[in-house]
Amino acid sequence: MxxxxxxxxxxxxxxxxxxxxxxxxxxxxxxxxxxxxxxxxxxxxxxxxxxxxxxxxxxxxxxxxxxxxxxxxxxxxxxxxxxxxxxxxxxxxxxxxxxxxxxxxxxxxxxxxxxxxxxxxxxxxxxxxxxxxxxxxxxxxxxxxxxxxxxxxxxxxxxxxxxxxxxxxxxMPGPLRAVEHDDPDRLRPKVRAELGATGRPLLIAVGSLERHRGYDVLLDASRGWLRLDPVPLVVIAGEGTQRAELQRRIEDEELPVRLIGRRDDVSELLAAADVALLPSSWESRSVLAQEALHARVPLVATEVGGVPELVGDAAELVPYGDAKALADAVVRLLDDPERQELLRERGVRQTATWPxxxxxxxxxxxxxxxxxxxxxxx
CATH class of the missing domain: 3.40.50.2000 (Glycogen Phosphorylase B;)
Known part of the structure; x- marks a missing residue:
């Protein structure tokens, strides 16, 4: 045979x-x-x-x-x-x-x-x-x-x-829609204007609206950004069972957060962002973390699951469930352009180690x- x-x-x-x-x-x-x-x-x-x-x-x-x-x-x-x-x-x-x-x-x-x-x-x-x-x-x-x-x-x-x-x-999974052929200088202000983030920092989170994603903690953290001038805008792309609960909190507490539903233009959203956020209680090889580092966007993520192994020293890591630590990490990063650039450089090096x-x-x-x-x- x-x-x-x-x-x-x-x-x-x-x-x-x-x-x-x-x-x-x-x-x-x-x-x-x-x-x-x-x-x-x-x-x-x-x-x-x-x-x-x-x-x-x-x-x-x-x-x-x-x-x-x-x-x-x-x-x-x-x-x-x-x-x-x-x-x-x-x-x-x-x-x-x-x-x-x-x-x-x-x-x-x-x-x-x-x-x-x-x-x-x-x-x-x-x-x-x-x-x-x-x-x-x-x-x-x-x-x-x-x-x-x-x-x-x-x-x-x-x-x-x-x-x-x-x-x-x-x-690393290829993005559903690549942005390499777009002019970043043209794309960034266009996306930011559509999201309502002109003249203010834009923070992006992507993932299903389910409890393990930690968006309740992210909403808690966003209260700490209300004192900033200008106030950063948090945009969450995704759908799930927690949408109504999260939307109700956003409206009742007047939080600077927008839920924009499931999107197929995550690459464009990241290209326009100042910081990417990953507040989950557990992640393995997070797609958002990979795309953020690949796109040279500073990442603040929870130190859970496979995240430390994936990102190395190329992200700000905080404990899960600690809204103050998350809020403070974002504030420090927004106030420190040199730290942002360091994370971008480390991100490029880290992506080169991935299979x-x-x-x-x-x-x-x-x-x-x-x-x-x-x-x-x-």
């Missing part, structure tokens, strides 16, 4: 992989898009199983992959669709906890190798937190290899029972080869 090769030389069939995505966050979706493109370029056949909306946004088919619509739910219909898509796969690679759990169900009774990438920690409380722990145990015990995007996630996978957990190389797309694909491909290449017994 001719061995399968991921590099597909003449006369051999290419490795067939299925990438399973649950709809996921921007980081995992962009990662799968980048991975699909790199794998296809190296002769690997790739099928991406994801909700149709994800393909519309990230264009997996444009990267050369096949796309199969699999709804985000774990109902029998979704699992059956995924099982059919994985029927002749040499290897399945699932991204995120819920996608991984669906893959475990779909591969039940088969010997197909399963690689799992944890891009982030599932956020849950109470009874749901117990369910998440059960799902994590089920997934890591079924996975051949668990890849974690931060050291903390690798440690969590090992504690949960993973037989093989490794740190994943993950390239490239080629390095990311090479690592994943080496894992695939390890799990699928025939082992000859002498």
């Amino acid at each position: 001719t061995p399968v090769s991921s590099h597909a030389p003449h006369g051999q069939s290419s490795l067939r992989t299925v990438q399973v995505l649950g709809g996921g966050n921007a980081g995992s979706s962009a990662h799968v898009r980048s991975l699909a493109s790199g794998l296809v370029a190296r002769g690997v056949r790739v099928t991406v199983c994801a909700p149709v909306e994800a393909d519309q946004l990230y264009d997996f088919t444009g990267a050369g992959a096949d796309h199969v619509h699999v709804p985000r739910s774990s109902d029998p219909g979704s699992v059956a669709a995924l099982r059919a898509a994985c029927a002749d796969a040499d290897l399945v690679h699932a991204h995120g906890l819920h996608a991984s759990f669906r893959a475990v169900l779909a591969l039940s009774g088969r010997r197909t190798p399963l690689v799992v990438t944890w891009h982030d920690r599932a956020h849950a409380e109470g009874a749901r937190a117990h369910l998440v722990r059960l799902l994590e145990r089920r997934v890591v015990k079924a996975a051949s290899v668990v890849l974690g995007t931060t050291s903390a996630l690798v440690d969590r996978a090992r504690r949960t029972g993973a037989r093989d957990a490794r740190l994943a190389a993950v390239a 490239t797309e080629d390095e990311t694909v090479a690592q994943v491909l080496s894992v695939y080869d390890e799990l699928t290449q025939p082992r000859y017994v002498i």
Whole structure:
């Protein structure tokens, strides 16, 4: 029998992989898009199983992959669709906890190798937190290899029972819309005027309006900026379950904060910002942190999860939940142009240490080869 090769030389069939995505966050979706493109370029056949909306946004088919619509739910219909898509796969690679759990169900009774990438920690409380722990145990015990995007996630996978957990190389996700072709001197005042930040500092936060993002703490901190002249404007891009609660506080307390909803022009928003803010209770490889450093925008972030590992000394780090520390860090940074420039320079150096797309694909491909290449017994 001719061995399968991921590099597909003449006369051999290419490795067939299925990438399973649950709809996921921007980081995992962009990662799968980048991975699909790199794998296809190296002769690997790739099928991406994801909700149709994800393909519309990230264009997996444009990267050369096949796309199969699999709804985000774990109902029998979704699992059956995924099982059919994985029927002749040499290897399945699932991204995120819920996608991984669906893959475990779909591969039940088969010997197909399963690689799992944890891009982030599932956020849950109470009874749901117990369910998440059960799902994590089920997934890591079924996975051949668990890849974690931060050291903390690798440690969590090992504690949960993973037989093989490794740190994943993950390239910075490409922005949905690049600004390199725009004139920054023209773009910046235009965006600032649209946001209502002409003649005042502009602070940008991006992420879903959910409790773990720490926007309640950010609103507390914004009260400390009311005494400044001019008063900075905080703009939060994102949607989520906390929108009504946050909007009510903004209006009742007359806070200098605007909620602008989900946006596809984050690169433009960052290019116009004086400071980027990341007040979360947990982050892994934060997309905002990566884009801020890449765009040379000073970042103030909470010292949680994978953030210190990701940004190094290229950001101002504060404890989570400490509104005064967050407020003071921003004030100091706005008053210190030399510190801002130092962070910009450090940001450029830090981004150069992050894995490239080629390095990311090479690592994943080496894992695939390890799990699928025939082992000859002498």
